[in-house]
Structures are given as structure tokens and as C-alpha cells.
Amino acid sequence: MSLIERLSLAALALPGLLVGGEAQAGRAEELYHADFQYAHYEESKGRMKVDVFELSAVAPIGDKITASVDLVRDTISGASPILNIKNSDGKVEQYLSGASIFEQRDALAVGLSYAFDDVNVSFGGGVSGEHDYLSRHLNTGASWTFNKKLTTLSFTASVAFDEITPTGQSDVKNSKTSQKYLMGITQVINKNSLLQSNMTFAYHKGYLSDPYKAVYVEGVGLEDDSRPRHKFQWAWLTRYVHYFKTLNKAALHADYRLYVDDWGINGHTLELSWHQPIADDWLIIPRFRYYTQNEANFYQATFDAMDIGDIHSSDYRLTGFGTLGVGLKLTKSFHMAGYIKEVKLQMAADYNDRKASYQIGGNDEGSFDDFSFYMITASINMRF
């Protein structure tokens, strides 16, 4: 920049030239947050069950910095599919892990964010681990609000280092690193609606297979699950929210996400939810979800000597299928003027049914992979 440009920029900061209000720094909320949630996940066919306890807290420091901490404990039990076998009359059956596995995963994450006038930057990190798995991650992000505060650009970047030492193979230490980048825009369209559109890019490198899963090769036997050592994922999520004053101030939320990865999988996710206020400060939220994906190009339910390459997997998450889900969420909030400013209770239940036949364009894989699962959450959030 030339001398004259530097001076002009400095001159433009003079109120007389750039006449208008003073833009103020700091963030909107200056309250402490304390949130506690219990959640339960359970699959059909006696498969996996998970109980999750989570505690999060947020504290403002000065009028620009906000610190946050998040503690999570999962306890996982039940069986999980490890193998598909073709039985005598050629039909594929799925075998679950025999012993009922019992694992406990603990995770800790901390974060700091700093609010400038219209820009907010954040840094964070965390660690999570089970007896056979350790993951450490770092993340950073920035958001810039402009155009009379109607438009917000967001950018986040995170990196994770995972290490897996499968039970019974203590000498083996497989590691992988994952990088994720998000760029997004949130735009207020008018008084009653807003739109958010985010794009994420994720790149994984290292040991990406599942040590507890295997593939059945007809006439040969079993082979370990063996996936490529890198994976690139791209996702584009668009969320639309619209306010209906005449329908007792309800709001419609509609999300659509397109997903593509270089393992050959394309995924579509559609979620619709209706947020209906009833009585004072009650919200009832029915919701519907549909998901579909096709299979990875190295997936087969079972293999034979001819088509077993060195990259192969029968993992039920890599096949083609669709999921239909319905759910209901209830929230009730209390506003007070004392030390505690707000208490909010939340309860929700979702039922999801996953079937190969729900996949767009149909799928004749058979129903050996089909199962259903439900989720329950209950939480209390406090602001003071």
C-alpha cells in the first residue's frame, strides 16, 4: 500500500468522515452455561447398546474471551457384526461377535474463543480413549459477520491422531490421521427465514480398517477386513429455517446433505423437523429423517477365490442401504431474574429403521444387514 493509501485508511477511521455508529466489540451472551445430558442408543437383534453421560460448561472471561469444557463417558455393550457367511443353500447370514463386549470410552475437550468486533476466532483440542483406542485432536475456527450482520462466513479446521491397539494383539499399534476443513455461509434471507450452507472436506490417512471385522472367502476361509490406507470425503449440507407466525409461531427446519467419497460411496441425507411452541415456553418438535447410500466399490457381502483382492470389506456400514427415521423432542424453559437466568429441560426419542431395500434405486443384497435402532436423550441446561 502506498503512503497515500495508508494515510487514507487511517483517515477513514475518523468518525467525521465515516459518519455512523461506533461498532462495539464483545459477544452477545455474557452468561455461564452448565449442561448435563444422558443419552441411550440401542439396536435391534440384541446388537449394540450405548449409554452416554455428558457434561459441558461455558464461562465468559472478560468481555471478549469465552472458555468451554466438555466431558463425555460412553459405556458400550452387546454384540456387533463381524462376518457374513454364505450358508449351504447360498443365502448370506450375518454373524455377530460371540461374547458380549463391554467397553468404556472417556473423552475430554476444551476450547477458547475470542470475539473481535465482527470476527470470532476459536481454538480447541481434546483427547478420547478406550482400552484399545486413543484419539487426540486439535481444532481451530473463525467466523466473520458482515453485510449489516446478515451474512456470516465460517471456517473451521481440525486434525486428529488416532492409535488402535486391538485387544489380544498388544504388540500391534495402528495409527491414522484425519484432517477436516469446513467453510460455510449463513445468510438471513428475510425477517422470517435464514439459510446456512456448509461444505466440508476430510482426508484420512493410515490404518482405516476394522480389526474386529473379517470377510468370508468361499472355499478359502476368512480374511481380515482390509480397506485402502487413505480416504477423501466431501459433503455439502444446506439448512433452511422458516418462521410461521400464523401457526402459533412455529418454525420449519429442512436440511439436505450431499456426500461423496473416493471409496465410491454417494450419500443423501434429508431431515425435516417442525418446531411448534405450545403453552408458555414449551416446544414440541416432531422430526423425520431419510438417509440413503450406495456401496463402496470394494464391498461385497461375501467373496470367492476369484474376486478377493487385497482391498476388501463386508462391513455393514460400507454396503448400500437406506434408513427411515422418525422422532419427537420436547423442551421446556424457565426464565428467571435471579442468579440463575434460565433453566431448560429437553427430552427426545428417535426410532430408525435401516433396510437395504430403502436405498434409492433399490438393492437386492438381501436383508441380512437390516436392523433398527432407537435413541433417547434427556438433558438439563442452565444459564447464570
Added chain:
Amino acid sequence: MHHFYQTLAGTALALSMSMSASALELNSVAPDFSLPNIKTHTVSHLSEYRGKVIYLDFWASWCPPCRTSFPLLETLYKKQQAKGFAIVAINMDEESEAMERFLTLYPASFDVLRDPEGVWADTYGVEAMPSSFIIDKKGMIRHIHSGFSKADIVDIENKIVKLLAE
């Protein structure tokens, strides 16, 4: 990188220029207005407060910094009221119920007026929520302040005391 920086500076300039077009200016006369007063149920005019130092605040119940500001403004008002200090809080909620529920939680003894269509917020060029204008005894806008955080009350009181002494 250099080129990018310049275009960034360019856009920032353009944006800031366009943003400020409608705002009122420091040291200009505060335009008089008349709005319904929720306590007296009559119409109040800004000119009725002439001779006082006025903290004119545009607020709404749904804006978090307004919740932070009301208790602090209430104490400031009680403390300086006798010396000729007035607070005129212009509420812009679409529905008055939301405002009434707010005022039960954050009672205000200073005057609250209603401007649901934001007519005077437009004239005063309100750019952020909340926005406040400190007006001296001669009716001139001496300070413009947008947003509100706890630490601001000290600076606001200094300005009020200085103007009261004028």
C-alpha cells in the same frame, strides 16, 4: 497476497461506506419524535426532556445484551436522576406481550416508549441491537454506542456525569 489484501481493503471500504449512509452524526441535533409511553398511556415527545441529559436506548426483549443492560441502566438512572438525567428506552418488539414479560423480569422505573415499526430507529440509523444515543442538555447527540457489555456502564456513566456538569 498483496493483491488480495488490496481488494479486501477495497471491499471493506465499500461496505463500510454503504453501511453508514443512513446513520445520524455526532454533534447533530437529535430529531424530535413522539411515541406512546407504556406507563402514562399518553404520547411522549423527546423535546419534553429538553434541558436534561438523555440516554436514548433502542432495545427489544429478544436481544441478550438488552437483558445485561437493563439492571445496570436502572441503577444508573436511580443514581443520577436527581441531577437531571433521563433514560428514554424505545422498545421495538413486534408484540407488546414479549416486552411486558421482559419488564416483569427486568423492571425499569425510567420511561419506556413503543416503536414496533422501527420508524424512529430508521431515522436514528440504528445499526445494531441495542443502540444508544447520549443527548446533552441542548438536544445535541454527543455519543453513539451500539451493542452493550457489562464493562460499558462505567464509560457511559463518565460521559453522563461530564455532560451533566456542562
Added chain:
Amino acid sequence: MKKIILTALVLFLTACSPVKPWERGNLALPQMALEGDAQEANFRQHTFFSKESSSGGYGGHGGGCGCN
């Protein structure tokens, strides 16, 4: 692909009617929040992520009352 997205975004930005700061009451209501309950949303997305291949997209800031 990039060009289409960019032009779409620019067109889209200009298509919005200007919303005055005091007209954001509806957008600030809890039922309009993109992230109403963070913990519940994270649990739900984490569950789907571990049962399906698709992931990503969620995150970012913005919307709401635009107060500062």
C-alpha cells in the same frame, strides 16, 4: 463446480431483502435456532456417523439476533 457455487452465492446474497437490526425478533426465537441443543445434536450426528458412511457438513456460526 466452484464457479457455479460462487455465482449462486453472489446472486443469492443480493436476492435477500434487507432486514433491519430491530426486525430480527423472529430469527432470535429458540425455535428458529440452527443449534437448539448442542449436546443432543452432537449425540445424534455422532450416532448416525458411526452407523453410516456419510459425515460432515454440520458446524459454523450465524443467524439469530445479530446482537453484539
Added chain:
Amino acid sequence: MREAPYLVKMSFHAMGSPCHIQFYVFKSAQEKHAKSVIKQCLSGLEQRYSRYRKDSLISLINQRAGSGKETAIDAEMLGLLNYAEQCYQESDGLFDITSGSLRNLWGVDKQSLPSEQQLANARALIGWQKIERTTSHVYLPIKGMQLDFGGIVKEYAADSIAQLLKNRGIESGIIELGGDIKIIGSQPNGNAWPIAIRNPSNQNNLQLSLHSGSLASSGDYERFQMIDGVRYSHILNPKTGKPTQGLQAVSIISEHCVVSGSLATLAMLKGKQGLAWLKENKLDFFCCEEDGTTHQHLSTYTLI
């Protein structure tokens, strides 16, 4: 079809110099409102930044120098201080608004040169880095230190008035405050505004026309003094404490009047290297050396 706009002329005295403002309006209400806004802006600025008024903000700061009592400042004063700091850095210390105390030594009425001792004492009271300031307060730590916004406030006033009138929908006009000029916009028929720059050495002035931007001058064709037959400029070098030598007058043309003003003062402060400095920074200028030779470089703006 909007009726034809009519020209409004204002002539008055402000900031210690004659001022002339012309602008076109469509309705008399617009004229009345514009005139009141101009008067309020100028009286406001004078009331805050004039060193001659005992009750001004600047005088309050100067009176409290060395007293231990700091002064609260608002966004405008903060903007001016930040701008002055930028000028200080760009001129590596020559443009220093703390050189107010030098004014007394070289006042127009003085008949004799100040002694070396007086100059040394004055220099001890000067130094931008000595100022103690935050975004909300300012304090001059040594008794006798004086801030002087000369070379900034008058030009800032011209820019402020132009912005105020533009906000009121006035798109055509010219503002002249004591030789500093700011254009609001070209005349309704599209013509530029004719301007003459006085040539100190001979009487044929330089003719110039501006559609937009500003022109500010620094130099001693009005304010200078003759001591024992030698001509001393009123532009004082804060490092030596003595008037500058080298250029007799400089006029700069750029978008903002406050920028043109500080660049003109900077050129004078550069003394002998002034001309080279003007060329090196590719500025639009007109200048006259002490021996009367004139130079000019006008790229973005045109001569009649």
C-alpha cells in the same frame, strides 16, 4: 422532472480563517437544514479542538499536563490521535502534534530569535512517544507539554462537512476553509469547480479544476514573520525546534482533505528533501522553492 437546483453561498469566519461554502439544493428546507448542520459541526469542532478557547477539550488536556489527572476522550478524539500517530510514523517523527509548546517561541508577534536555551527547554516538552493514552483516556506527563491539532482539524472539518451534506442528499458543492478545499461533487451541469493556487513568488496563479477530491496547502505565503530581514516560515521542525527551510509553499491534491493537509505539512517538514520526497511518493502536488522556482506533478487531476 425535478426542478433545477439553485446555488447557496455561505461566507463566514471559522477556525481563525475566512471560509466560503457553495452547494446546490432543490428546496429551501434542505438549505436551512444544511446551514444549521454546517454551523453545528464547525462550532462543535472549534469548541473541542481550538487551543485559543480556555474551555476546549484540547486546552483541558494541555492544562492538566504534569498534574497526574488524565482526561476522558470520545471516539472522535481517539480517531484524531490514531491519525496523528500514523502521520508521526510516516514522517519518522517530524509530524508531531506535541510541538504545541514551540508555538509560543515563534509567535507571529516575536521580534527576536529565541535563545538556544529556550529552544532546548521547548524540545524537552516535545515527543509523541511521551503521551500516555488508552482507547478512553489521554494524559501529557510533563508540565508545559501542549497538543496542537493544527494541520489536521481544519482539514478534518472540511471532510466532515462534505460527509454531512452528502448524507443530506446534497451532491454538488465546494467547501473552502482558510485555503483548504474539499469538493462535495461536480456542478449540476457536470462541470468541475475552478480553483486557483496562489503563487507566492509571482502574481500569476495556477488555474486548476476539480470534479472531486480535495486540495490543501502548507507554506508561508500568509503566516510567516520577518526577523531582522530574514523570512521565517511558521512550520516548525520538532526535532530542531526551528522553522523549516527548503520549500516556501506546497499544495497537495488527494481524495480526503485531512490527508492532503498532512501530506503538505509533511513535505514542508522535509525541508531541503521536500521536493524529492513529493516525487518519490508520486503525489499530485504544486510547490515553490525558496528561490521562487515552481514545480508540479498532476496525474489524476487536470489543469484547465
